Amino acid sequence: MSLLVTGSIGIDTVETPFGTSENCLGGSAVYFSMAASYFAPVRFIGAIGADCPFDLHEFFHGREIDLTGLEIRQMSKTFRWKGSYFGRMNEAITNGLELNVLAEDPPAVPELFRDSKYIFLANTNPMLQMQLLEQLEKPLFVAADTMNCWIERSITDLKSLLKNVHALVLNEDEARALAQEENLIQAGRKILEMGPEFTVIKKGESGSIICKKSGEKFLLPAYPADVVKDPTGAGDSFAGAMMGYLANVQNIDFENLKKAVAYGTVAASFTIADFSVDGISKIKRADIDDRFELLKKMTQI
Amino acid sequence: MSLLVTGSIGIDTVETPFGTSENCLGGSAVYFSMAASYFAPVRFIGAIGADCPFDLHEFFHGREIDLTGLEIRQMSKTFRWKGSYFGRMNEAITNGLELNVLAEDPPAVPELFRDSKYIFLANTNPMLQMQLLEQLEKPLFVAADTMNCWIERSITDLKSLLKNVHALVLNEDEARALAQEENLIQAGRKILEMGPEFTVIKKGESGSIICKKSGEKFLLPAYPADVVKDPTGAGDSFAGAMMGYLANVQNIDFENLKKAVAYGTVAASFTIADFSVDGISKIKRADIDDRFELLKKMTQI
Numbered sequence: 001m002s003l004l005v006t007g008s009i010g011i012d013t014v015e016t017p018f019g020t021s022e023n024c025l026g027g028s029a030v031y032f033s034m035a036a037s038y039f040a041p042v043r044f045i046g047a048i049g050a051d052c053p054f055d056l057h058e059f060f061h062g063r064e065i066d067l068t069g070l071e072i073r074q075m076s077k078t079f080r081w082k083g084s085y086f087g088r089m090n091e092a093i094t095n096g097l098e099l100n101v102l103a104e105d106p107p108a109v110p111e112l113f114r115d116s117k118y119i120f121l122a123n124t125n126p127m128l129q130m131q132l133l134e135q136l137e138k139p140l141f142v143a144a145d146t147m148n149c150w151i152e153r154s155i156t157d158l159k160s161l162l163k164n165v166h167a168l169v170l171n172e173d174e175a176r177a178l179a180q181e182e183n184l185i186q187a188g189r190k191i192l193e194m195g196p197e198f199t200v201i202k203k204g205e206s207g208s209i210i211c212k213k214s215g216e217k218f219l220l221p222a223y224p225a226d227v228v229k230d231p232t233g234a235g236d237s238f239a240g241a242m243m244g245y246l247a248n249v250q251n252i253d254f255e256n257l258k259k260a261v262a263y264g265t266v267a268a269s270f271t272i273a274d275f276s277v278d279g280i281s282k283i284k285r286a287d288i289d290d291r292f293e294l295l296k297k298m299t300q301i
Numbered sequence: 302m303s304l305l306v307t308g309s310i311g312i313d314t315v316e317t318p319f320g321t322s323e324n325c326l327g328g329s330a331v332y333f334s335m336a337a338s339y340f341a342p343v344r345f346i347g348a349i350g351a352d353c354p355f356d357l358h359e360f361f362h363g364r365e366i367d368l369t370g371l372e373i374r375q376m377s378k379t380f381r382w383k384g385s386y387f388g389r390m391n392e393a394i395t396n397g398l399e400l401n402v403l404a405e406d407p408p409a410v411p412e413l414f415r416d417s418k419y420i421f422l423a424n425t426n427p428m429l430q431m432q433l434l435e436q437l438e439k440p441l442f443v444a445a446d447t448m449n450c451w452i453e454r455s456i457t458d459l460k461s462l463l464k465n466v467h468a469l470v471l472n473e474d475e476a477r478a479l480a481q482e483e484n485l486i487q488a489g490r491k492i493l494e495m496g497p498e499f500t501v502i503k504k505g506e507s508g509s510i511i512c513k514k515s516g517e518k519f520l521l522p523a524y525p526a527d528v529v530k531d532p533t534g535a536g537d538s539f540a541g542a543m544m545g546y547l548a549n550v551q552n553i554d555f556e557n558l559k560k561a562v563a564y565g566t567v568a569a570s571f572t573i574a575d576f577s578v579d580g581i582s583k584i585k586r587a588d589i590d591d592r593f594e595l596l597k598k599m600t601q602i
Contacts, residue, residue, distance in 0.1 A: 183527060185526065189527075206504060207508070218600075219522035219599050220602075221520035221521065221522055224486045224520060226490075298519055299520050299601075300600075300602070301563050
């Protein structure tokens with residue numbers, strides 16, 4: 001079943017204790033699609049400017065990623081992000097941000113994509129996420145990501161969006177901020193009262209938690225990565241593999257949800273092992289499956 | 302199989318967002334013994350001063366905790382600790398510390414306890430931990446806890462101790478400091494090179510990791526506690542249930558180690574639900590087993 005994603009395409013410059021990667025390919029939709037493509041065909045929506053040095057068609061060559069929704073805007077500039085990670089690398093310091101094309105109208109959903117069933121709204125202004133959602137005919141399953149700035153600046157729009165999504169994927173600080181609750185389990189419960197059937201709270205190197213409206217919970221540690229060179233894109237890769245797995249099995253029961261989150265965890269572990277998209281792109285599906293089995297073995301009592 | 306513990310007995314004053322508990326019973330050996338006693342008979346070694354308002358015989362009444370090793374020193378004062386927790390409560394702020402009896406010679410191991418087989422050396426000066434260990438005849442399994450101040454001040458003694466213990470239990474910041482390594486998986490590996498067969502790295506609300514010399518790993522999230530009133534004693538309760546379980550099954554294979562750590566996680570979740578030892582003392586073994594099953598259900602892919 002086809003999976004639609006909309007999010008950013010970025011030119012990133014990232015500095016970590018392991019080196020610097022200048023003007024490399026990044027962006028939530030890019031990481032997401034790369035990870036998702038190991039599981040299901042992806043429909044990609046995003047915009048770049050004329051300055052973009054990356055040929056996404058070439059970059060995604062050989063993968064089932066449909067770029068019909070890629071807009072190249074001749075009068076615009078591509079989104080750029082400069083960030084650094086220090087020490088434990090569990091937080092990115094933003095040193096430079098040029099929204100550029102992300103500050104313009106969002107790309108339209110191509111006619112061919114309007115029947116998409118599995119939808120991922122990567123992090124952006126919740127009003128834009130809502131506008132995108134309204135262009136779809138009958139989505140079966142919609143998940144969204146968000147971040148602190150929208151919780152602070154656009155809480156009304158975000159709460160409207162939450163009434164229209166099945167799942168919200170966000171990190172632990174965002175969950176606490178959205179729920180206005182320090183206890184993460186209670187925060188999860190409060191977020192579910194805002195609309196979604198379930199929420200996936202990402203805790204970086206401490207794993208993730210799924211909370212379902214029915215009260216079920218699933219707790220998964222992160223894969224014990226002994227090489228972490230660049231955490232950029234970990235959350236987007238997580239979401240990509242999770243959604244890709246769900247779009248492939250076409251069944252959102254709790255057992256599949258658990259597996260989907262485990263695949264997400266594994267995808268993130270490949271992403272962080274190298275700079276930019278190198279970690280997630282230079283592997284095979286069998287590598288993901290092997291690591292999934294290892295993770296399973298290491299977490300079963 | 303009997304389990305011997307030596308550690309502190311304290312008069313604690315603790316402030317959390319949920320209230321204040323003044324001059325309540327605390328100390329590593331107390332929390333440890335309480336949690337361990339659900340699994341195995343405990344031999345207790347510790348010292349208090351004449352000022353101690355608690356009758357430990359009465360307090361432990363009905364539990365198999367042998368207080369032969371409890372010294373009441375008429376000329377001494379009991380260890381006191383004042384601490385506060387804020388916000389997420391994942392770090393204690395020490396507002397007052399009186400070592401008192403803990404600054405004196407450690408209590409001797411009673412003749413009756415010298416044949417103990419399972420030993421837990423709760424956190425104290427590693428030289429004292431070593432002295433205690435030397436008084437034992439033929440321990441089968443020795444685990445130790447430590448903390449930052451000994452890593453900073455007594456690294457040589459600590460490294461000698463590590464050559465003589467089977468397991469080291471410590472929190473993630475301590476593991477990073479001891480190994481001088483930010484990556485926790487690599488830190489675990491470096492600690493094992495210092496001596497122990499395995500290390501249990503506690504990550505508070507983010508669970509725990511076991512690293513074994515053979516390369517096996519086990520990752521367990523914390524129990525998703527929706528009520529956390531006072532985190533004091535969580536780590537000691539964790540160690541108590543873990544060691545109690547191992548002393549009971551008398552088998553330290555990896556499958557039992559995993560279960561032991563899961564029982565430790567469950568015991569900690571009871572401790573943090575109330576002030577002082579109220580959370581861990583007002584339950585039955587069946588409550589622990591029920592929560593163990595719940596934790597298992599929530600973590601199995």
